[in-house]
Amino acid sequence: MSIYFGNTGLIELKRKADHAAYPSMEPADVSVPKRRFTTSIEANQVFIIGDEIEIKRTDQNEDKSFKNLQLVKDHDYPDWKGFISIDELGGIRLYNKFSDAITSKRTTALELVEPTETQNLRIKTRNTAWRCLARVKNFDFTTEREQINTTVLKENFRTQYDAGLISGQGTLDCFWEHKPSLCENGYGNINLTEFPVYLAQLCIRLVQGADFWGRFFIYKGDQANNVQSVWYEADCIVNDCTVNVPADGVVEASINFLTSGKVSLRTGYPPLELLNEDGSLVLQEDTDPIFVGVQDE
Numbered sequence: 130m131s132i133y134f135g136n137t138g139l140i141e142l143k144r145k146a147d148h149a150a151y152p153s154m155e156p157a158d159v160s161v162p163k164r165r166f167t168t169s170i171e172a173n174q175v176f177i178i179g180d181e182i183e184i185k186r187t188d189q190n191e192d193k194s195f196k197n198l199q200l201v202k203d204h205d206y207p208d209w210k211g212f213i214s215i216d217e218l219g220g221i222r223l224y225n226k227f228s229d230a231i232t233s234k235r236t237t238a239l240e241l242v243e244p245t246e247t248q249n250l251r252i253k254t255r256n257t258a259w260r261c262l263a264r265v266k267n268f269d270f271t272t273e274r275e276q277i278n279t280t281v282l283k284e285n286f287r288t289q290y291d292a293g294l295i296s297g298q299g300t301l302d303c304f305w306e307h308k309p310s311l312c313e314n315g316y317g318n319i320n321l322t323e324f325p326v327y328l329a330q331l332c333i334r335l336v337q338g339a340d341f342w343g344r345f346f347i348y349k350g351d352q353a354n355n356v357q358s359v360w361y362e363a364d365c366i367v368n369d370c371t372v373n374v375p376a377d378g379v380v381e382a383s384i385n386f387l388t389s390g391k392v393s394l395r396t397g398y399p400p401l402e403l404l405n406e407d408g409s410l411v412l413q414e415d416t417d418p419i420f421v422g423v424q425d426e
Contacts, residue, residue, distance in 0.1 A: 137349055139262070139346050140344065141260065141262070142323050142328075143341065143342040143343075150252045151250065152168035152252065153247060153248065154247065156245065156247070161241050161243050163220075165220045165235075166241060172213075172215050172219045172220075172221050175252075176213060177327060178215055179227055180213055180254055181254070182254055182255060183208055183251075184208060184210075184250055187249045199248060200242065202242050209223070212224045212230035214230045222238040261323065262323050263303075263306050264324070266381065267302050268299060268300065268302065270297060271297060271298050272392055297361070297388035298385070298387045299386055300385050301325075301384040301386070306325050306326065328367055341364075342364055342365070343364075343365045345363075346360040358397065360394075360395055363389075363392045364390035364391075365387065366386060369385035370384045
């Protein structure tokens, strides 16, 4: 008989990467001394500090090729990819490293150039790495089967849905954290750490939505020693976030979420994505990540 303790579990999050915005940017929107720029969209309602994004210029030359992006100093290509920081007024700074983006210092931001013309842009999130959620106090994950009326469906669909649909919900209780520090459970790499403030920010986003991919580990094994893990995996939506600020205690956050798709209870070895030193993914030629290890179902 196997007995598990709560300290062997953890939560991993992956930010959604299928959202894009198409703003315009005037030359006056770029402040070279401040290494800061704005666009026609409210960036702080679409993106979050630490997001990995791709900025691509959509204006074309006469030969139908894309014009070079006039934004980052010494970068003469139509697109740029890296990490962003956003202030309260929607101003954006660009960084090569995730750890620099979340500290948001001007001195470590990339130098900019002043554009010579108005540019049409496509800004798309590229957050495809799993990050562990720091400072988790406890969590619960509930699954239930929803009964649906199948009398109006044809036979092949009725057979598929007759048993109902699986849905899930849960609660995360975390010690409040919004700045970089080492994560628990052996995740010492700052580039693989997420913070409770991220889930609070998701709850108030208007454009991109309060969604994320989640892995909820009941038991985190050790692949090197052939010890398998047990975890739930699902698409989730944050629907409530409560921050408790006691006068004589630790500030805590309680986040409620719902699943928005298939819920899986898995055992085996979670696939590991191969990362660069800065935390970015090592990609294949088709832009898919390279995975390390084999997962059992």
